[in-house]
Amino acid sequence: MAEKHLNEKDPPGKNNFIHLQIEKDIAEGRNQGRVHTRFPPEPNGYLHIGHAKSICLNFGTAEKYGGKCNLRFDDTNPSKEETEYVESIQEDVRWLGFDWGDRLFYASDYFDKLFEFAIRLIKNGKAYVDDQDAETISSQKGTPTRPGFESPHRNRSIDENLDLFLKMKEGAFSEGERVLRAKIDMASPNMHMRDPIIYRIMKSPHHRTGDKWCIYPMYDFAHGQCDYWEGITHSICTLEFEVHRPLYDWFIDQLQETGYRPRQIEFARLNLSYTVMSKRKLMELVKDGHVNGWDDPRMPTISALRRRGYTPQAIRNFAEKIGVTKVDGMIDVLLLEHSVREHLNKTAQRVMGVLNPLKVVITNYPEGQEEEMDAVNNPEDENMGMRKVPFSRELYIERDDFMEDPPRKFFRLAPGREVRLRYAYFITCVNVVKDENGRVTELHCTYDPASKGGNSPDGRKVKATLHWVSVKHAVKAEVRLYDRLFTDEDPLGHKDVDFKEFMNPDSLKVLPECYIEPFVKGAKPLSHFQFERLGYFNIDPDSTGGKLVFNRTVRLRDTWAKQQKR
């Protein structure tokens, strides 16, 4: 029964279609059964959650089959690429928990080889220099439904081509004056096979090769060749490169000398509801100041998710859950949020914090008295132990936890009602103090000394347990609440409306005066906490010695809020 599966560790259905293909390749002894993948970002922006899917797929696949995965920067366009991005990308991949060992490469490492290969193509009559400008070339290319026609320079002699190409390299021409094209088929039904441009003149300095080159290979002329030279067996990329595959294979045909041959496999990129996932659009949000940088916690970039309080584990679990297919769908952000909650629930230190403080005075609690209450650090993990929480006569509770005139299903504090203060005492609201506008400013309550720790010896039950912070001991903090950046599920899905029209004006709410229990003092930036009953929060790097800043990663599930909505 189980031997029907190549990999018995996995139940049927656990494998995605790429793994199925790989297992077939291994079974057939293709490439000596090796599995070698690569993650090939262009260093022209920050990585986002969609890249995380690809990173997990590429590195995860290599891990699964005992193979390797290279990190390779696809830096063939010096006008867009920068070292800043090279660094952030490495940081993000490492943070996600993957390791490329000593296999860090750049397409620019291969510029010499690529140039030699181009020369070889020219000598074989498979490439030629075209003198026409971009517009002319494009007009000759035809359309997807109509064939193109040949350039007048298509059949010049090999010697002339060699001479011109060398001159291109030496800088004899200006940008756009000449290009090198592969000589394939101007009538091909596949646009990419209609004599694609493989080298163009660009006089911008390259972030790694400086001004050594003034001609640069195009993506199609670099990618597959780099794969080949690195011994990549499975070149996994997104669906839009599907139509490029015949060209990928054409170049490999020119290169292949042994039985070894890389294979390109395409999968659907990640689309997340209520977010945009294009580097260009994200760049626009950053450049136009709609967000505060690439790592603004509302962004879908990996650096933003990190700052927001997501964990690598949560992101990897998410990538596992969404699977890998060729169906171009849209994943609900709720699944991403579920993934963090799931992980943080198991790992986050619990703490009490009050976001919208309402002062409570325990009128029968001795003035000046203080106690330390025992609190559990994480009910999901006993090993995390206990802590002490200071209690005193004056406390803050959440303003939302009190209603003067509560509806039927509201179990929290109300005049005359008794509730529990978590890990502390039962209290009963006896008096509501208001200002001249009728706004509640303070609550007077009494406590039951016998209920210390949170239970009454007479077995009396209360419906609600509230979180609280002692006024005297509280740490004041700024808390930043985030909501989705867009109000529309598919901001890019409207033809005549710019996606920025759907930006959520309430995506960031800053609460300058929140009170957290003293336990958080001295915690390091990015530390994760659960503020009980509220959600998961982490310390923002904006925090200074004197001022703590928290980000809300995600709320807790809240069935009360859900009921209210109905």
Add this chain to the structure above:
RNA sequence: UGUCCUGUGGUGUAACUGGUAACACGUCUGACUCUGGAUCAGAAGAGUCCAGGUUCGAGCCCUGGCAGGACAACCA
């Protein structure tokens, strides 16, 4: 008037050489609880884009449609 790809509950994924649709998220009940969290138990929700065909039997195979997406950057 092209080429290529894709169509399974609301969403995502699964169903091995055809064997009678499974899992997760979400939704809704209920139990439990010192977090209206977590946990546990349960429910609703698709008959697999459509139409034919092959077969004892089709989500899987065949034929023909339909729908959606990608491709016309000297971007990747």
